[in-house]
Amino acid sequence: MAFELLNGEVVGGTLSQIAAYSDLFHKMIDGVFLVERKNFRILECNRAGLELLTSAPQPVVGKPILSWVVERDRITLEKYLKGASQSNEAQQPVDALFLMGSKKVFLEISACNLKLARNIEVLQLVAKDVTAIRQAQRSLEELTLKLEKASVTDEMTGLSNFRRFQAQLEKEHVRALRYKHPYAILFCDVDHFKKYNDQNGHPEGDEVLRGTAKIIEKHSRTTDLAARYGGEEFVVLCPNTDTQTAYALAERIRIAIANEAFTHREKQPLGCVSVSIGIASFPSDGEKPSEILERADQALYQSKTEGRNRTTCFGQLPKARLSKKAA
Numbered sequence: 001m002a003f004e005l006l007n008g009e010v011v012g013g014t015l016s017q018i019a020a021y022s023d024l025f026h027k028m029i030d031g032v033f034l035v036e037r038k039n040f041r042i043l044e045c046n047r048a049g050l051e052l053l054t055s056a057p058q059p060v061v062g063k064p065i066l067s068w069v070v071e072r073d074r075i076t077l078e079k080y081l082k083g084a085s086q087s088n089e090a091q092q093p094v095d096a097l098f099l100m101g102s103k104k105v106f107l108e109i110s111a112c113n114l115k116l117a118r119n120i121e122v123l124q125l126v127a128k129d130v131t132a133i134r135q136a137q138r139s140l141e142e143l144t145l146k147l148e149k150a151s152v153t154d155e156m157t158g159l160s161n162f163r164r165f166q167a168q169l170e171k172e173h174v175r176a177l178r179y180k181h182p183y184a185i186l187f188c189d190v191d192h193f194k195k196y197n198d199q200n201g202h203p204e205g206d207e208v209l210r211g212t213a214k215i216i217e218k219h220s221r222t223t224d225l226a227a228r229y230g231g232e233e234f235v236v237l238c239p240n241t242d243t244q245t246a247y248a249l250a251e252r253i254r255i256a257i258a259n260e261a262f263t264h265r266e267k268q269p270l271g272c273v274s275v276s277i278g279i280a281s282f283p284s285d286g287e288k289p290s291e292i293l294e295r296a297d298q299a300l301y302q303s304k305t306e307g308r309n310r311t312t313c314f315g316q317l318p319k320a321r322l323s324k325k326a327a
Contacts, residue, residue, distance in 0.1 A: 157213035184246035
């Protein structure tokens with residue numbers, strides 16, 4: 001397309017090609033920086049770009065733009081700018097955190113090569129202040145994470161709730177089948193908890209539950225998942241664990257709880273706050289996750305029947321049978 005100018009001359013090209021770049025440069029509402037393609041020194045910036053860096057303690061022109069970027073983002077932005085300087089295509093924007101004195105600003109940087117008069121090539125950076133947007137996104141992400149955590153966490157004890165335990169148990173069962181690994185479940189119940197509550201009140205009982213949960217979590221391994229089953233009952237999922245190893249872990253938990261100086265412990269029938277524990281393992285004690293959990297519960301009932309404050313493995317039972325748990 002051709003355009004006829006007032007003096008009668010005809011110039012070929014589009015309107016954008018005819019427009020003076022300096023006009024566009026200075027009228028952009030976003031910060032625009034022209035930088036060298038090798039060391040990324042700022043050659044020129046528009047008013048909006050200058051305002052973005054006004055709180056900087058150093059001159060703008062002549063300084064590498066990377067000098068304002070915090071260390072954690074500097075390598076990423078440098079790699080991005082090097083890639084942009086070697087490409088003829090506009091690059092997707094990248095975020096970087098800029099530090100101007102004590103002020104931190106998130107800038108979204110878009111880079112492209114720009115050919116000026118006399119075949120001079122520079123790298124053009126368009127910088128948008130996205131601080132408020134990114135902070136809002138981060139707040140939303142943090143809130144989402146809190147809500148997700150709350151949905152799988154027992155509010156009183158801070159352990160995982162049984163919903164998460166069930167989901168993790170299903171995943172562990174699939175892994176165990178695939179890699180032919182065992183796993184074990186510990187089923188724990190605070191002995192004579194109703195009696196403790198009746199004598200000392202529910203607030204004291206809640207403290208016992210929280211203290212028991214902390215001990216279970218402390219003595220569980222990093223690969224284990226401890227959860228509150230409900231009431232005064234807790235479960236521990238032990239991946240890649242056989243019965244013998246699970247028994248050793250259960251005994252550490254049981255002994256630690258019996259030795260803990262809980263308030264009013266001396267009033268309990270056994271002279272201490274204690275737990276009874278049952279253990280069942282895959283594949284020796286069942287083929288399905290629900291069977292392993294149920295048989296750990298049966299082993300727990302046997303511990304209750306035999307006097308409490310003890311650990312019983314399902315394989316020790318004379319026969320498998322469903323039983324009503326002792327109080």
